[in-house]
Amino acid sequence: MIELKNLSRQFGEMWAVRDLNLTINKGEFCVLVGTSGCGKSTTLRMINRLIEHSAGEIHIDGQPVRGFREDLLRRRIGYVIQHVGLFPHWTVARNIGLVPRLLGWEPERIAARVDELMALLGMSAERFSGKYPRQLSGGQAQRVGVARALAADPEILLMDEPFGALDPLTRDGLQEELLSLHHRLNKTIVFVTHDMDEALRLADRLVVMHEGQIRQQGRPIELLREPVDEFVESLLGGNSRGLKEAALTPVAQRLCHAEMTSGVPDIDANKTLRDALSLMLWHRVDCLNVVEGSESLGTLRLADVVTARAPMGTTRGLSS
Amino acid sequence: MAGVTPAAHSMASAKANPVLVFLMVSSVMAWLVLSSVSVAPNRIVPGSSVGVFGVAGWPGVVLGLLPVIIAGVLALKSSRRQLVVVALLVVLTLAALPLWLALAAHNLVSPELPGARLGIGAGIWVVLFLLLLSVIEVRTRLGLSRWQGGLLLLIPMMSFSAVLIATPWLDSLALRREFVTRSDAFYTAIGEHLLLVSASVGCGLVIGVTLALIMRHWPRLRGPGFALLNFLQTIPSLALFGLLIAPLAWLAANHPWLASLGISGIGWAPALLALIGYSLLPLVRNTFVALDDVDPGVIDAARGMGMTSGQVFRQVRLPLALPVLLEGIRITTVQAIGLAAVAALIGAGGLGRFIFQGLGQAAMDLVLLGALPILIMALLADALLGALGEWLQPGGAA
Ligand SMILES: Nc1ncnc2c1ncn2[C@@H]1O[C@H](COP(=O)(O)OP(=O)(O)OP(=O)(O)O)[C@@H](O)[C@H]1O
Numbered sequence: 056m057i058e059l060k061n062l063s064r065q066f067g068e069m070w071a072v073r074d075l076n077l078t079i080n081k082g083e084f085c086v087l088v089g090t091s092g093c094g095k096s097t098t099l100r101m102i103n104r105l106i107e108h109s110a111g112e113i114h115i116d117g118q119p120v121r122g123f124r125e126d127l128l129r130r131r132i133g134y135v136i137q138h139v140g141l142f143p144h145w146t147v148a149r150n151i152g153l154v155p156r157l158l159g160w161e162p163e164r165i166a167a168r169v170d171e172l173m174a175l176l177g178m179s180a181e182r183f184s185g186k187y188p189r190q191l192s193g194g195q196a197q198r199v200g201v202a203r204a205l206a207a208d209p210e211i212l213l214m215d216e217p218f219g220a221l222d223p224l225t226r227d228g229l230q231e232e233l234l235s236l237h238h239r240l241n242k243t244i245v246f247v248t249h250d251m252d253e254a255l256r257l258a259d260r261l262v263v264m265h266e267g268q269i270r271q272q273g274r275p276i277e278l279l280r281e282p283v284d285e286f287v288e289s290l291l292g293g294n295s296r297g298l299k300e301a302a303l304t305p306v307a308q309r310l311c312h313a314e315m316t317s318g319v320p321d322i323d324a325n326k327t328l329r330d331a332l333s334l335m336l337w338h339r340v341d342c343l344n345v346v347e348g349s350e351s352l353g354t355l356r357l358a359d360v361v362t363a364r365a366p367m368g369t370t371r372g373l374s375s
Numbered sequence: 376m377a378g379v380t381p382a383a384h385s386m387a388s389a390k391a392n393p394v395l396v397f398l399m400v401s402s403v404m405a406w407l408v409l410s411s412v413s414v415a416p417n418r419i420v421p422g423s424s425v426g427v428f429g430v431a432g433w434p435g436v437v438l439g440l441l442p443v444i445i446a447g448v449l450a451l452k453s454s455r456r457q458l459v460v461v462a463l464l465v466v467l468t469l470a471a472l473p474l475w476l477a478l479a480a481h482n483l484v485s486p487e488l489p490g491a492r493l494g495i496g497a498g499i500w501v502v503l504f505l506l507l508l509s510v511i512e513v514r515t516r517l518g519l520s521r522w523q524g525g526l527l528l529l530i531p532m533m534s535f536s537a538v539l540i541a542t543p544w545l546d547s548l549a550l551r552r553e554f555v556t557r558s559d560a561f562y563t564a565i566g567e568h569l570l571l572v573s574a575s576v577g578c579g580l581v582i583g584v585t586l587a588l589i590m591r592h593w594p595r596l597r598g599p600g601f602a603l604l605n606f607l608q609t610i611p612s613l614a615l616f617g618l619l620i621a622p623l624a625w626l627a628a629n630h631p632w633l634a635s636l637g638i639s640g641i642g643w644a645p646a647l648l649a650l651i652g653y654s655l656l657p658l659v660r661n662t663f664v665a666l667d668d669v670d671p672g673v674i675d676a677a678r679g680m681g682m683t684s685g686q687v688f689r690q691v692r693l694p695l696a697l698p699v700l701l702e703g704i705r706i707t708t709v710q711a712i713g714l715a716a717v718a719a720l721i722g723a724g725g726l727g728r729f730i731f732q733g734l735g736q737a738a739m740d741l742v743l744l745g746a747l748p749i750l751i752m753a754l755l756a757d758a759l760l761g762a763l764g765e766w767l768q769p770g771g772a773a
């Protein structure tokens with residue numbers, strides 16, 4: 056668990072972060088969003104003490120971070136940055152094995168761990184372990200960056216715009232893998248991004264920051280439906296929030312176990328309502344067959360997509 | 376669009392290489408017009424120049440020119456294969472130059488005169504120079520590394536050494552005669568020269584890296600520090616040697632233990648000090664820039680992974696800075712090899728001694744005996760340190 060209490064950081068006269076309170080539970084995926092310069096990176100880097108806080112407190116599992124030696128603290132926290140920061144003079148294997156090496160692991164154990172991580176991230180150890188960073192594509196390099204951060208099995212992973220510089224397809228694949236890693240490994244992740252779709256897709260807890268302070272935090276769906284003010288509303292997409300919410304809802308939730316309708320397109324059950332809407336628009340139909348693999352589960356009707364809604368307290372509609 | 380690029384590319388590669396064509400045409404002209412060798416009956420009498428046609432008849436001259444002419448024609452269409460052939464022809468010509476000298480010695484130097492000597496004429500020097508330039512041009516065009524370029528030049532060097540050492544054909548070469556009469560002094564001078572250069576670069580490196588680290592740590596020292604080093608660099612070498620004589624002589628006179636170490640106003644001490652002074656600017660500047668230019672993202676990651684600041688420096692910053700640092704060492708070494716020649720003037724020994732003796736006696740071949748090894752040492756240092764720098768590039772020579 057990470058607790059930030061009345062956390063502040065001043066650069067000269069300017070407050071980059073001011074009086075910030077945030078609790079991130081163990082195993083939670085927390086995403087920070089906000090306009091450029093609102094203090095996201097500063098907040099992240101104060102957690103592993105790359106930046107020291109000027110006031111307030113940071114506790115990890117109840118212990119203040121100031122109580123640790125900086126380098127020892129950082130070895131316990133995975134860190135991934137946008138520009139990857141792989142060491143260009145080291146091979147992929149050596150890059151990944153850095154933190155275990157700093158921790159003084161046996162070479163055999165490091166080698167085994169490196170192989171394990173490369174398998175975890177879907178990279179062939181045989182092909183990649185001897186390569187140098189400049190021989191990798193952006194996506195491969197970022198995988199290595201994630202593997203390096205996971206190497207010593209840290210409880211916490213800090214990620215600052217890790218997929219910012221990647222093409223949409225690669226980014227999509229890596230998000231998928233990160234989510235499945237998160238489910239399997241149950242790490243506490245603090246993630247910074249500018250991409251709202253990415254934030255909504257990944258977050259358990261979404262935190263909207265503005266001018267060094269938190270405007271609103273909560274589950275993505277809560278923020279979409281009940282933004283506290285116009286700033287949060289427009290940051291989350293304004294009028295396109297309907298589609299963003301659809302993108303968070305799996306098709307299976309609106310499934311109607313009716314007879315198969317013939318002559319309409321199929322959609323996979325684990326796609327989202329957004330995909331379903333797009334498919335309906337494209338094929339000019341108002342009904343889809345929901346399938347899982349080759350098995351048919353039922354149908355999805357436009358009316359159910361549009362009207363039915365998971366219960367969620369009072370809702371604020373889209374402002375026009 | 377896609378179709379344009381390969382077409383444009385093949386057109387570009389079929390174009391003439393004007394540099395090579397120019398070098399080959401100039402070589403042919405220099406070869407034909409300038410004096411090829413000079414012949415003197417003894418050391419005192421100035422030699423008389425002989426042109427190519429004096430060395431060999433028409434057939435010999437044309438035969439000798441043939442590879443250069445072919446290379447020039449091939450350079451008119453410089454595809455890769457053509458360039459490889461040009462490189463081979465140039466290397467062949469360079470390797471054949473000692474044979475041409477042997478022919479000249481055989482035809483022109485009378486065996487009855489034991490002191491008679493053969494000087495290398497302007498034509499051969501110019502051709503040698505132009506052909507070396509064309510080797511560089513071909514190396515760049517073919518994208519060869521420094522190592523591969525160096526290997527190309529190894530062939531002519533070996534041919535020259537072989538003819539010089541294994542055969543008596545070039546015994547009458549003036550350069551060789553100068554060498555034979557003072558071979559002991561020659562080896563001593565090379566030793567002194569190398570010692571002076573390596574000592575000054577070594578000390579300069581230690582002091583320079585220290586200064587660069589200090590300036591990195593205290594930014595306020597940067598401005599004055601670089602100003603001082605820049606100033607040091609602008610003092611002419613002879614003046615700097617001269618300036619050091621008085622204080623060192625004074626020190627030696629007042630502290631006998633310094634004198635007992637061999638320190639005095641003239642000799643190796645002022646030369647070493649001056650050479651160290653000159654080595655500082657390029658070393659400090661390159662060390663400083665190299666350490667400062669390391670990608671901040673990489674340093675951030677290193678710190679973020681939990682490296683201590685010492686580990687960041689030793690494992691990340693320094694290795695990544697090494698190629699640029701090595702570049703500084705290369706510049707400094709080449710510069711010191713040249714400057715150490717001047718140090719002979721204040722009695723520091725080295726190859727410069729032959730140069731100044733030769734100048735004093737108007738014996739150009741003695742000057743050459745000093746200058747040629749300096750040139751070769753500089754080229755070798757340049758090639759070796761350059762190749763080492765390429766090899767140390769981050770990401771390795773994979
Ligand atoms: N080392 C520093 N010195 C001075 N000011 C800084 C420093 N680091 C950050 N700042 C300032 O603090 C504010 C917050 O910066 P921060 O990097 O946290 O923003 P961010 O939310 O990560 O922005 P972005 O989305 O552009 O990365 C900015 O106004 C920035 O200029």
Ligand SMILES: [Mg+2]
Pocket residue numbers: 095096097215
């Ligand atoms: Mg940032």
